[in-house]
Amino acid sequence: MSEHFDVLIVGAGISGIGTAWHLQKHCPDRSYAILEGRACKGGTWDLFRYPGIRSDSDMFTLGYSFRPWTGAKAIADGPSILQYLEDTAAENGIEPHIRYGHRVTRAEWSTPDALWTVTVEAGGETRTFTCSFLSMCSGYYRYDRGYLPEWEGTADYKGRIIHPQFWPEDLDYAGKRVVVIGSGATAVTIVPEMAKRAAHVTMLQRSPTYVASLPSEDAIANWLRKRLPAKTAYAITRWKNVLISQFFFSRMRKNPEKAKERLVGMVREHLGPDYDVATHFTPKYNPWDQRLCAVPDADMFEAIKSGAVSVETDTIERFTGKGLKLASGKELEADIIVTATGLDLQIMGGVPLIVDGKETDVPHALTYKGMMLSDVPNMAFTFGYTNASWTLKADLTSEYVCRLLNAMKSRGMRQVTPRPKGPVEEIPFVDFSSGYIQRAVAHLPKQGARKPWRLNQRYTRDLMALRFGGIDDEMEFSNPVAKAKAA
Template sequence: MDAREPEHSDVIIIGAGFSGIGAAYRIHEKNPDLTLTILERRERLGGTWDLFRYPGIRSDSDIFTLSFPWEPWTRPEAIADGADIWQYMADTARKHGIDELIRYRTAVHSAEWHSATDTWTVRADRDGTEAVFTARFLFFASGYYDYDEPYVPDFPGIGDFRGEVIHPQHWPENFDASGKRLVVIGSGATAVSMIPSLTQTAAHVTMLQRTPSYLLSVPRMLPPINAIRRVLPRRTGHLAARWVMSMFGSLLWLVSRRAPALSKRLLRRMTMRELPANYPVDVHFRPPYNPWDQRMCFMVDSDLLKAVAAGDVDIVTDHVDHFDTDGIVLRSGHRLDTDVVITATGLQMQALGGVAVFVDGDKVEPHQRFMYRRHLLEDVPNAAWCMGYTNASWTLGADMTARAVANLLAYMHSHGYTHAYPHLGNETMPEQPAFNLQSGYVLRGLQALPKSGQRRPWMLSHTYVRDAIGHRLEPIDESMVFGRAGVAEPHPA
């Protein structure tokens, strides 16, 4: 494509992961006459499930709520491996013709809104050449973290270490752990899912954590759910499984928040059952916070605890003082000699995929804007950003966003509007953090995210059931400005 001749679509979707594929399906389902283009910076679709390729990568929630509601998951697992999730996404995109909409190796760097024409101009790097696209509506399906730069603490002396240092976000394709001593720094979902797989070939694995995480064991297979799926038609069975698991997840979160003392006792009892007698459970598996203050980590069939019990994994709860040539010296004075250090230290939060966004020449700073109903930004026309849940499967929120945008586009078309945006105006709105977790990556990235109000429709809720009901009952024009190019429209009072 000649960069001087922009490619025009009615809707541009940035990102071809769960959010982007789901948005394309829902928008086309409701608005079959609209043209869609998906811009994807990588060489394959999949988003997170293409980027992360470390051993043991799997869903950290059940696959029935992670998968699309409109395309059944047909495998028997409830907790799915990363490769199977990617294949499901690829098969789904091909089945519904969504793969034909994707422009790969197209890294968007800026998007400019022009009120005179009510269009977005999107500029991207495509194989080293600038490509220009225009659209009436822009949908950011680019996630909430930086794909290029993960978070790595500035460990003193790490440059002196003679071994290999790996971050899971950039896992080397040909890495072989055979016979090597490994130290995995971190206690989050990545470390918990990775370590049992590493023990299969490594000489020994040590999990070094500053603070323990709450661990919950879930079975890879759920026979009652699979029985429901066998009895009902495929799509109905999938929706039933999705509903049951979403209710279970909501109940688990509610009990954890409302009865933290009970939740702590139950989780501790489960942990103790899998570990040897006299194991120091309260040293290595007792977090100094309540359940769901940070995201709970899911094990598959207690695999991490079983590896600890078998002696394949040591848990060390301490702080890194510094690295030297042979390993890590801890603040306690102990040391960990190792061949490989894996820094499972988390993500860097990022809004709108790092794209510079301008409205009539003025740059939009996302952290200065309120979010509206999880997907629109205050006073930014014709642009949505997909935001999933922190305490449930991302796709539950992503599908809600996609359907809301599809309905908005249909409403605009039926009324002849060419632009729409939420407007708060002079109304006073108390703020609260967009993500209600105390995890390190969240606390580090609060200034990257838009603001959340404390009342609807400006509140970023983390309660799926309430959102699912509200999504259907709330008027589409509440606190919204609609208009046509070149025609002045009054703001709502």
């Protein structure tokens, strides 16, 4: 027998917990449940356990708009972020609404019933739930596997190969030689942390990434917190950081050569004139064609200067019994090889969406305001910013869902569906050259070249559109005729 809720939220990570809070605040009369496939809440912040795991966004924007971040560090470690999420769920009565071990495998919409039927695997059994609105908060990558290129000779290697997404609790790397393959946010986090105990750590990259040092603490935020109420200080700091990040993003996109010169110049200032910054820290692409990597208090550069870390820019020819042979002919010996090679991107958890018997062709669907799909009723998904923190967009998406739910109630409507009125030029969903994005392009929906199908990458624009803008622009409110009940 199915259980029914007004709203079903899929995922108990940062997006799902935030959506639940907004529902309780703005739609207190709606019933809801959170379906979480894993045994714990927290999403990314519970799954990833590699050394040094931390945010690459400041916590005044990665934190929720409604709950101040009170930690000392603006760039926070993973366990602190997980505790913040757990406290948010506990303090706001969200915890009892979470169904753990409930993995969603299918969602089917019936227009006559104005209902989603959601199929779930739980405890070795198949269960079903129904809901009037479905909120997909399952993140943007697969939890059951990461991206791992195929290399020749991996079976010959005598050491341990570790992927950061599945870090073993028993891994002892003290005094060991470590090679970390990759140069993205995960690699620049792991490398300086492992270097504290390892004999030596080498970061092996095919090509460089822009890496910038940021202070781990926000001096202005700490000053404000001593003089103002917590919520006021938090709100001011949040807006400060939003506006500063938008300003620098805009400047870098308009003047990429100057931005590149400055970013590379700052690395040179840290590492000195004798370090080969041109080879190891000068990317071929422009700033923000891929996400910038932030390192708190220059920890990566300090580890390099100390001699504990070295960087190799080369490609792998093959694995050997002792380590890696590179295309240049150089060999790297390693006791442990960490493959920080990226994520396997997957939108909405890969759940098939069936609308009136027909499966939605997600790669050919258009995204409405970056949070709904064309011709898919009563469903929203959360996808954060690529140039700012995830939660900024997640908060706004949750607010907009609540606006739609309340509008449907006040108008006496059971269904709301984004539908294009006229032609819409299609463009890629995310304008990023990062490998994990490019590998998934064929599986992602499209965005449009015009509003409301355009995906903004600017918080201030989305704030006006989602919190204050109209809700009828190419949005169809309807009242399906219910099926006649059998006599």
